[in-house]
Amino acid sequence: MKLLSGMGSYKSWIICCFFNFLIASLMGLLMRYLYLFPLNVNYSFLLHAHSHVAMLGWAYLMIYVLIVRFYLPKEKREKPIYNQLFWITEFAVIGMMISFPIQGYALFSIVFSTMHILLSYVFCWQVWKDSFEDKTSDHKLLLTAVLFMVFSTFGVWCLGPAVSMLGKQSAFYQIAIQFFLHFQFNGWFLFAVLALFLKQFEDKIDKKAFKIFFILLIVATFLTVAFPVSWYLENNLLSWINTVGVVLQLAAFVYFYKMLKPQIVWFKVNLDSTTKMVYGLALCSLFLKICIQLLVLIPNLGEVSHQIRSFIIGFIHLTTLGVITGFLFGVLIQNKLLSYQSYLLRTGIKCFILGYIATEVLLFLQGGFLYFGKGALLGYYGWVFGTSILIVVGLSLITVSIIKTKNTYFQ
Structure with missing residues (x-):
């Protein structure tokens, strides 16, 4: 078959x-x-x-x-x-x-x-x-992503014993959930989309810089799980482990930039404006994600980061809609698995990005208002609902454009 x-x-x-x-x-x-x-x-x-x-x-x-x-x-x-x-x-x-x-x-x-x-x-x-x-650099990232995928599920298998022994409110149960989510988002998903992105560079990247980036990012991924664990276990050592992890993550992406810098001009020449836009969205979101993880090293911000709901949702969407989806859209359009010549697709992508940026601004603004004790943002729920419609409209247009596109684009 x-x-x-x-x-x-x-x-x-x-x-x-x-x-x-x-x-x-x-x-x-x-x-x-x-x-x-x-x-x-x-x-x-x-x-x-x-x-x-x-x-x-x-x-x-x-x-x-x-x-x-x-x-x-x-x-x-x-x-x-x-x-x-x-x-x-x-x-x-x-x-x-x-x-x-x-x-x-x-x-x-x-x-x-x-x-x-x-x-x-x-x-x-x-x-x-x-x-x-396959022995290419991006393939090493992919195999690591696959290992993180399996590793993350250990958290899920702990949920049953956690409920039966200690209940859903226990620290063990909550940590098991955070363990799964951390290694899904920062391990499996992030490593997989970075592998797919680097695949587009046809293994022309600086091998030495890649090796340092690769090792630092793996170590950082293991260490930064200490942050969500610290929400349920009080131990100063956890904040120090997370601090080291976040600093190593920053260093990893400095090497990520050094690794790609010589090829960026060559890479951009072959991209259409829509692909540039979604890759730009992914890379800007990745930069903001790293900045936020650095910001929450400030003890007071670290404390409230998981207590203010709009901050949590904003950060999750930054990772899922910005980083992960941005890279996936980029790879799809660059390789003509989505047709950038379709007006519907281009309009859908723009609607999606506009909705994503608007909702992120509102979420973090609302979080800031609550953090500084200013109460709710005037008309917040109406605004965030209205801007979310743009995301739904954007995805609807993209889906219709795929259905209408001839199969030759998907070979």
Whole structure:
């Protein structure tokens, strides 16, 4: 069986990923609507659905598509296992999409999320086996991302024992969740999108600078987990470990810049304006993420960073919508898996970016108002709902543009 059941393209996979992203954004919009017009909807259940579909239905599956496309030899990626695995994983995502809003964390949602983890193990094993012979710099990042993916799930397997022994309010339970999220976002997702980005440089990067960047970033990723752990365990050592981790992360990205600097002019020459725009979004968001992690080293800011909700949401969206999605959009458009010639796509991308920037400004502004004791921002909930509509409209236009584009773009 050929990839995608004889279609000879990635189109149906990509449409599926954007469908998941659109559903997750609609759930997010509904959550913001509930602040303005309360409905008989369980906000907590909806939040679980939104986060799971965004992480596992969009980020995970889109990375899945691009890994198969760019890291597997043609004869390997045409193996039936990858197509079958994709659609079974999408079945698990749809299961979470339906079960979480209805019951929250309960039997069916736990079954589907566990199923997703087990399927991800199969994917990681297949990728490791089918692409191991590649020795490029970006491939080392990819294999590290795969290891972080597996490592992050240790936190999930601790949740059952944590609930049965100590309960959901225990520090152990909360730390297990933070462990999973930290190594998903800062390990699996970040390393995977950086690998895909560096892949576009055709291994022309400075090898010595890459080696230093690579080692520093791995060490920093392990050390910075101390920050979310410090929310539940009081120990001065944790803040020192996190400080070292954040400084090493900064050093890593200094080497990241040094590594790419000689190739930047060559790289930009081959990019259209839309690809430049989304890569710019990703790199600016990455820079802001590093700056925020440096800022929270200030004890007072570190203390409130996890207490002011808009700061938390702003930071999560900075990572997911800015860094991860920015790099994914860039790789997709650069390689014509999305057609930059489509007016609908270009308009959709602009709407999405405008909505993302506007909501981020509002979230951090609201957090700042609360931090300085100024109360709520005037008309905040209305403004954040209105700007979130732009994200939904943008993703709708992008999805329609993919459906309307001829299959030749997806070869």
